[in-house]
Amino acid sequence: LAKTTQPISMDSYEGQEVNITCSHNNIATNDYITWYQQFPSQGPRFIIQGYKTKVTNEVASLFIPADRKSSTLSLPRVSLSDTAVYYCLVGDMQTGRRALTFGSGTRLQVQP
Amino acid sequence: DTGVSQNPRHKITKRGQNVTFRCDPISEHNRLYWYRQTLGQGPEFLTYFQNEAQLEKSRLLSDRFSAERPKGSFSTLEIQRTEQGDSAMYLCATRRAGQSNSPLHFGNGTRLTVT
Numbered sequence: 001l002a003k004t005t006q007p008i009s010m011d012s013y014e015g016q017e018v019n020i021t022c023s024h025n026n027i028a029t030n031d032y033i034t035w036y037q038q039f040p041s042q043g044p045r046f047i048i049q050g051y052k053t054k055v056t057n058e059v060a061s062l063f064i065p066a067d068r069k070s071s072t073l074s075l076p077r078v079s080l081s082d083t084a085v086y087y088c089l090v091g092d093m094q095t096g097r098r099a100l101t102f103g104s105g106t107r108l109q110v111q112p
Numbered sequence: 113d114t115g116v117s118q119n120p121r122h123k124i125t126k127r128g129q130n131v132t133f134r135c136d137p138i139s140e141h142n143r144l145y146w147y148r149q150t151l152g153q154g155p156e157f158l159t160y161f162q163n164e165a166q167l168e169k170s171r172l173l174s175d176r177f178s179a180e181r182p183k184g185s186f187s188t189l190e191i192q193r194t195e196q197g198d199s200a201m202y203l204c205a206t207r208r209a210g211q212s213n214s215p216l217h218f219g220n221g222t223r224l225t226v227t
Contacts, residue, residue, distance in 0.1 A: 034215050043116075043203050043218030044155065087154055089216075100145065100216065102154035 004088045004103040018075045022088030030092040033071045038085045083110045116219035124225045132190045133222045135204030147203040194226045
């Protein structure tokens with residue numbers, strides 16, 4: 001199983017760009033990288049997913065270098081409502097034959 | 113609402129009692145996953161199903177835990193003889209297998225408190 005390592009916590013201010021990096025040194029060929037956001041007492045919510053290079057959607061960007069051993073979630077111009085825990089999940093989304101396991105996540109605190 | 117639905121949202125039980133949680137997936141999502149989450153930790157994988165087949169159950173925490181998905185639609189997670197250490201949030205997630213861009217969709221969980 002691809003083990004992931006993220007910073008435990010990060011602090012930012014409203015309006016700043018936040019980059020959260022996840023290390024996944026033993027990522028497998030079929031593994032995709034997915035990021036989730038979780039608020040207290042709610043289930044994790046999908047943010048973005050990618051396999052390689054760069055992916056962008058309306059809320060975030062995901063940067064994946066060529067070796068795929070890490071990935072960076074970029075949140076542009078964060079607001080107070082972005083205060084949450086962010087999880088990087090690496091797993092075989094193609095066949096789904098292996099369990100999809102989460103790390104401990106990064107707790108982002110956005111200050112006014 | 114067409115998201116993943118979990119019931120009940122909260123369950124308080126006494127030690128030694130059995131509890132059962134239900135998960136209703138997004139329609140057409142044939143993969144269903146159960147996770148447990150304790151305070152300050154990421155979701156911990158328990159088991160998953162493809163349709164009605166349970167493909168991985170070795171990660172269930174003990175033989176007191178069991179899960180079913182009898183008709184390939186909703187699923188139940190049962191904990192027998194609950195212990196205080198079972199207190200946690202139990203999350204269900206579903207996705208469409210065979211599509212690499214189909215992420216997990218989570219319900220809002222069932223919070224179990226064992227007294």
